[in-house]
Structure formats: structure tokens, C-alpha cells
Amino acid sequence: MGLRIQRGRRPVAGSFLQVPALQLHVSKTAMRASQKDFESALSQVKLLKDPGNEVKLKLYALYKQATEGPCNTPKPGVFDLINKAKWDAWNALGSLPKETARQNYVDLVSGLSSSSDSSSQVKPEADRKQRGYETLVVTSEDSITKIMMNRPAKKNAITTQMYNEIMLALKAASKDDSAITVLTGNGDYYSSGNDLSNFTDIPPEGIEEKAKSSAILLRDFVDCFIDFPKPLIAAVNGPAVGISVTILGLFDTVYASSRATFHTPFSHLGQSPEGCSSYTFPKIMGPAKAAEMLIFGKKLTAAEACAQGLVSEVFPDSTFQKEVWTRLKAYSKLPPNAMRISKQVIRNREKEKLHAINAEESRVLQERWLSDECTNAVMNFLTRKAKL
Numbered sequence: 001m002g003l004r005i006q007r008g009r010r011p012v013a014g015s016f017l018q019v020p021a022l023q024l025h026v027s028k029t030a031m032r033a034s035q036k037d038f039e040s041a042l043s044q045v046k047l048l049k050d051p052g053n054e055v056k057l058k059l060y061a062l063y064k065q066a067t068e069g070p071c072n073t074p075k076p077g078v079f080d081l082i083n084k085a086k087w088d089a090w091n092a093l094g095s096l097p098k099e100t101a102r103q104n105y106v107d108l109v110s111g112l113s114s115s116s117d118s119s120s121q122v123k124p125e126a127d128r129k130q131r132g133y134e135t136l137v138v139t140s141e142d143s144i145t146k147i148m149m150n151r152p153a154k155k156n157a158i159t160t161q162m163y164n165e166i167m168l169a170l171k172a173a174s175k176d177d178s179a180i181t182v183l184t185g186n187g188d189y190y191s192s193g194n195d196l197s198n199f200t201d202i203p204p205e206g207i208e209e210k211a212k213s214s215a216i217l218l219r220d221f222v223d224c225f226i227d228f229p230k231p232l233i234a235a236v237n238g239p240a241v242g243i244s245v246t247i248l249g250l251f252d253t254v255y256a257s258s259r260a261t262f263h264t265p266f267s268h269l270g271q272s273p274e275g276c277s278s279y280t281f282p283k284i285m286g287p288a289k290a291a292e293m294l295i296f297g298k299k300l301t302a303a304e305a306c307a308q309g310l311v312s313e314v315f316p317d318s319t320f321q322k323e324v325w326t327r328l329k330a331y332s333k334l335p336p337n338a339m340r341i342s343k344q345v346i347r348n349r350e351k352e353k354l355h356a357i358n359a360e361e362s363r364v365l366q367e368r369w370l371s372d373e374c375t376n377a378v379m380n381f382l383t384r385k386a387k388l
């Protein structure tokens, strides 16, 4: 889960799935918690099982109110989702007195301790399947966090909401107890890439503003992959299009079903490469092969993608799930710190460069999205005149 309450550190809401409607916890007792009770609750909270994002937000808000008083920091920007939710939770406590916040914090931790004692024997299903995502199914089991894109009827096309949820899921996975993280798709497609209807949601400020906010979203999304600290594996269960292909260059291992295809039809769509593919693809497969994909939109079979180094291994579609998950379960038992450090050694020296490339690709695309070529291609798809 997103936030871990770690020994020797303040309890903070680091990452969560949804901004919950904040319910103020009213003290059950009229008794005032002493500073000692509060400090003891602070120690106790570090020993608790992950209480879930909603509770972590409440703990965060009450802690801030109890120690600093009413919210006194500037509101984070709209794209800073995590800090904004934390700020909202704290701000919602208004002028609640410090002593009451302290008491409420103590009561909340005490309630959590008793429920965690009574449930410590059984691992409920809800712990494994993380709640709060609408476009994903996220599960954590056997030291593997699996993030599954879950819009099978739309070929797992990535909506704005899905971009945001994948970012939240990655941030949570980077801090949870899992050793490895896997991205996959539900249904017959891995993903058909950017949901082209994203382009129809134009704000009152106009199309330029839409292009600008989309470029920021793209940049933030790709940054999450560049910075992901643990081994990241793609289980490409079927055809992959657009951004779902380009970001594969940022994964550590890519397994593909024999049914998968890899297609980046940017010129057809009046667009240009993203996901750092303008750098990673030539590096992986050589400039000539990369150009065929990224400029001319050549679709690769799984076997071709494997021969060109984009895919690590192809499995027959009929045994794909069984073979991939058996392999991943074995990998997840390896020492997690060693795996993380090995990834850092392999990837860290490129990080700065990748961030710069991501920024540049996003800037170029921001302009492309305003072009007639792009507008016509999107309109043709949405009016059912064109398919890839």
C-alpha cells in the first residue's frame, strides 16, 4: 500500500488511492490526552499493519493539527495530487484545537490497534486487492504488486483518469513491501494507447490549454516510470499501441504473449514519439529499426520485437499467464534490496538524460496536438472513419 508507517519516522500520508471525503473523528471520551499519551500513540502507530489510505490521511491531518495547529501552508498545485489531498485533509480540520486533535489522534490509534489485534490471524481478501481504483485492478501478493489496466471493452485505452491512477499505483508500489512490480492488461489487449477521446474534453480556456495540460500529464506519467526504483516488468498479454509500447523501453523486463503486437503509429496520428522512445528505441534496436517503428509506424510481431531487443521473451499465448507468473514468483523471492540496487546501478546514470528527453518530447507533442494533421486523425477515429 501507499503509505508505510515506518519505525523512527513521523507518520505521514505519503501516497494513497483516492481523496476520501474527510470525516472528522470526534473524541469518544471527554478525557484530554496527555503529551505522553500522544507520544505513545505515535510509537504505536509505527507498529500497526497498513490501515489504508483513508485512515492514513486522517492520521496525517490530526498529527499536523495537533503539532502545528490549523493548516498554514500554501495549497499545492492541482497536479500535485498527493500533497493536495494531504493539504485538503489538514485544511478540513479548520480551527479544531490542538488538544482535541491530539485526543482524536490517540483515540483513532487506539481503535486501530484493537482491530488490528483481532484480525492479525487472517489475511483478508481486501488486503490483497487494493480498493479505490476505477480503471485498474491492483493486487499485492507473493511480494509482487500487479497493476492491471482494466478497461477491456475499450482495449485498455488510457484515459486521463487511468494515467493518474497508474501514477498513484506506481508511487504506492515504490513504497510497499513488494519486491517487484508488474504492469499488465485485462482482456484481449495489453493497451490501445492513449484514449483518443481524451482530446475531446476541451476546457473553457481552449485547446491550447488542453494541449498544455496534456503535455504536463504526459511528462509526469513518463517521469514515474523513469524514477520507479524497483524491478518493473511488463506482461504484454496482447496487442500494444502508442504510449503503452513506447514506455516499454523504461521497463526492466518485458514478457510478451505470442499474440502481442507492438505498434507506434505516430505519423498516422499526426503525432510524434513519447515515453523516451526517441532515445530508448534507437538504443535498444538500432536507429534504422527504430525509425521504421517510430516514423513509419511499422507494426512488430512479438517474435520481431523480441529479436530487436524490445521484448525479453515470448511465451505461447495458451500458456502465457501460467509461465509468466511462475517465473515472476521465483524472481520475487530474490533479495529485494539487491534487486533494487542492481536496478539503480544499471539505470541511474541515464536518469537525468531521460528526464530531459521526456521534457523535450512532451514539448514537441504539445505543438503537434494543435496541428491539423493530428486533429484530423483523431476526428477520423472518433467518427469511425479510421482505425489503425
Ligand SMILES: CCCCC/C=C/C(=O)SCCNC(=O)CCNC(=O)[C@H](O)C(C)(C)COP(=O)(O)OP(=O)(O)OC[C@H]1O[C@@H](n2cnc3c(N)ncnc32)[C@H](O)[C@@H]1OP(=O)(O)O
Pocket (backbone or CB within 6 Å): 153, 154, 155, 157, 158, 192, 193, 194, 195, 196, 197, 198, 214, 215, 217, 218, 241, 242, 243, 244, 265, 266, 269, 271, 274, 381, 386, 387, 388
Ligand atoms: C495525454 C498523454 C498523451 C500521450 C500520447 C500518446 C499517444 C498514443 O498512445 S498514440 C496511440 C493512440 N491509439 C490509437 O490510435 C488506437 C485507436 N484504436 C484503434 O485503432 C482500434 O480501436 C484498435 C485497432 C485498437 C482495435 O480495433 P478493434 O479490435 O476493431 O476494436 P474496436 O475499435 O471496436 O475497439 C473497441 C472499443 O474500444 C474503443 N477504443 C479502442 N482503442 C481506443 C483508443 N485508443 N481511444 C479511444 N477508444 C478506443 C473503440 O472506440 C471501441 O469503442 P466502442 O465503439 O464504444 O465499443
